[in-house]
Amino acid sequence: MTTVLVYADDAALRDELVSKAVGLGSAKVATGDGMGLPDEDSMTVAAGLAKAAANVGADLVLVGATKKGKDIAPRLAAHMDWPYAGDAQGVEGGDGWTVARMVLSGNSLATYRMGPKAVVSVTPGTFEATGASAEDAGAVDGVKASPVKVTGTRGREADGFDLASADVVVGVGRGFKKQEDIALAEDLAKAMGGAVGCSRPIAADLKWLGEEHWIGLSGHEIKPAVYIAAGVSGQIQHIAGIRGSKIIVAVNTNKDAPIFQIADYGIVGDLYKVLPALTEKLR
Amino acid sequence: MVKIAVLVKMSPDVSQLKIDPSTREPRLQGLPWKVSDFDKHAVEAAVRLKEKGQVQKVVAYTYNPGPQGANLIKEPLAMGCDEAVVVSGPETDGAGTAKALAKAIQADGGADLVFAATESLDRVAAETGSRVGVLLGCPSLFNVQEIQGVEGGVLKALRDGDPSEAVEVPLPVVCTMNDEINHPRLPPLMQILQAGKKPIHQKTTADLGLADDELARRMEQVSNLAPKQDRKNILFEGDDAVDRLVEALRKEGVA
Numbered sequence: 001m002t003t004v005l006v007y008a009d010d011a012a013l014r015d016e017l018v019s020k021a022v023g024l025g026s027a028k029v030a031t032g033d034g035m036g037l038p039d040e041d042s043m044t045v046a047a048g049l050a051k052a053a054a055n056v057g058a059d060l061v062l063v064g065a066t067k068k069g070k071d072i073a074p075r076l077a078a079h080m081d082w083p084y085a086g087d088a089q090g091v092e093g094g095d096g097w098t099v100a101r102m103v104l105s106g107n108s109l110a111t112y113r114m115g116p117k118a119v120v121s122v123t124p125g126t127f128e129a130t131g132a133s134a135e136d137a138g139a140v141d142g143v144k145a146s147p148v149k150v151t152g153t154r155g156r157e158a159d160g161f162d163l164a165s166a167d168v169v170v171g172v173g174r175g176f177k178k179q180e181d182i183a184l185a186e187d188l189a190k191a192m193g194g195a196v197g198c199s200r201p202i203a204a205d206l207k208w209l210g211e212e213h214w215i216g217l218s219g220h221e222i223k224p225a226v227y228i229a230a231g232v233s234g235q236i237q238h239i240a241g242i243r244g245s246k247i248i249v250a251v252n253t254n255k256d257a258p259i260f261q262i263a264d265y266g267i268v269g270d271l272y273k274v275l276p277a278l279t280e281k282l283r
Numbered sequence: 284m285v286k287i288a289v290l291v292k293m294s295p296d297v298s299q300l301k302i303d304p305s306t307r308e309p310r311l312q313g314l315p316w317k318v319s320d321f322d323k324h325a326v327e328a329a330v331r332l333k334e335k336g337q338v339q340k341v342v343a344y345t346y347n348p349g350p351q352g353a354n355l356i357k358e359p360l361a362m363g364c365d366e367a368v369v370v371s372g373p374e375t376d377g378a379g380t381a382k383a384l385a386k387a388i389q390a391d392g393g394a395d396l397v398f399a400a401t402e403s404l405d406r407v408a409a410e411t412g413s414r415v416g417v418l419l420g421c422p423s424l425f426n427v428q429e430i431q432g433v434e435g436g437v438l439k440a441l442r443d444g445d446p447s448e449a450v451e452v453p454l455p456v457v458c459t460m461n462d463e464i465n466h467p468r469l470p471p472l473m474q475i476l477q478a479g480k481k482p483i484h485q486k487t488t489a490d491l492g493l494a495d496d497e498l499a500r501r502m503e504q505v506s507n508l509a510p511k512q513d514r515k516n517i518l519f520e521g522d523d524a525v526d527r528l529v530e531a532l533r534k535e536g537v538a
Binding site: 043067 | 297298302405423425441444447453463501503505506510525531
């Protein structure tokens with residue numbers, strides 16, 4: 001019998017993973033409390049999960065790919081000396097484990113065949129929570145406290161701003177000539193009830209907008225109903241962050257900009273004219 | 284003496300990647316290779332600590348650096364690494380790569396700090412640094428956003444999270460990082476020229492006492508395709524472009 005151990009530091013994600021795990025084999029779920037760990041630092045959880053996996057005879061450990069999960073999972077894989085697939089968007093059993101995950105800076109979906117024992121971290125939202133439950137994996141002994149001492153916390157600068165939850169996103173790219181001109185994107189976003197995002201150079205190099213606005217592989221992945229890319233050329237890392245958008249609109253003076261290849265609707269034109277006109281009509 | 288081992292990976296330049304429109308296969312052949320982008324941020328972070336006098340030696344380690352490796356390894360040296368260790372061995376997976384790198388670091392007497400990119404351009408696996416931490420028996424900080432410094436055998440850093448955490452960790456420790464942490468320098472010509480004279484040590488996994496079966500792949504890529512993009516690709520040009528776009532958005536029910 002195949003045994004699947006589940007861990008996620010987020011309850012909703014844990015439910016998603018348990019729902020999947022019960023279809024793959026005998027499911028067990030480990031929690032920080034249930035394992036009786038001295039603390040819940042990633043080092044400690046990874047070491048605890050290695051013991052829990054051995055205790056229940058796990059063949060697969062599914063870890064929720066939150067920030068913390070992505071820290072824990074590869075350490076767990078090293079403790080077990082098992083292969084690891086991170087941020088998976090699909091897991092199937094059969095002959096070993098078959099896992100799908102994005103590679104090449106988010107531009108291609110690779111399928112990996114893994115051996116009979118594996119650690120996989122799973123992107124939130126990959127599986128549907130069905131309300132299935134799993135038995136607790138139980139307590140583990142002898143896990144040492146983490147040497148990492150947390151002396152303080154720092155929230156991300158934009159408290160409350162959440163680009164990922166916006167229904168409409170207007171993306172600011174290098175086509176904007178001055179920081180003040182971002183007002184054109186803000187006006188359109190306001191008229192459509194949306195938020196302003198941006199490409200890498202605007203956040204990382206020019207710092208015209210904070211990182212909370214950054215769309216792309218290193219920034220935020222967005223899935224709005226409409227994404228309007230204004231003066232965004234469409235670098236491959238940016239595209240990785242907007243692929244989930246329902247409708248993509250591109251405004252760019254360069255007809256050959258790669259952004260048009262991934263757009264549903266495009267206007268070849270000057271954003272300085274197009275955005276105010278759009279704002280006026282959509283207000 | 285405080286020593287940093289920086290893990291450096293060479294990767295095809297994914298920013299120049301083209302997707303075959305008919306098969307959706309990424310065309311990797313013929314792409315130039317480069318030092319994987321985030322790794323330069325790890326090199327930069329290490330070199331800055333050396334410049335501050337908190338670290339005395341920075342050594343770059345790479346495993347199977349690919350067809351242009353002999354040339355590319357000079358880049359971290361030009362940026363300020365003192366030496367490089369190039370390890371060659373069988374094609375392997377992330378577990379095997381971490382074993383080879385950890386063994387190479389141990390063979391040199393270990394390191395007080397190991398800096399690595401959170402993830403690479405090509406495989407985006409985000410596992411090597413964490414695995415090396417476990418193999419060296421030390422903690423790892425995933426996606427470090429700031430490094431305050433190293434003093435009295437303790438690293439102070441800001442670790443990514445919700446919220447981010449200011450942490451203190453006794454050495455040795457592994458840190459992984461991405462492009463948030465700094466802006467890597469572009470080394471001046473003199474340093475590029477001098478980089479060729481810095482020591483580059485060639486080693487094999489056999490030299491390091493690793494048998495090929497310890498490095499055998501346990502995960503194999505069986506397919507790799509760009510996601511389907513069913514986009515309408517409708518372009519509006521001319522004076523009524525905005526009107527036609529608004530009309531289209533209204534039909535979609537989103538305006």
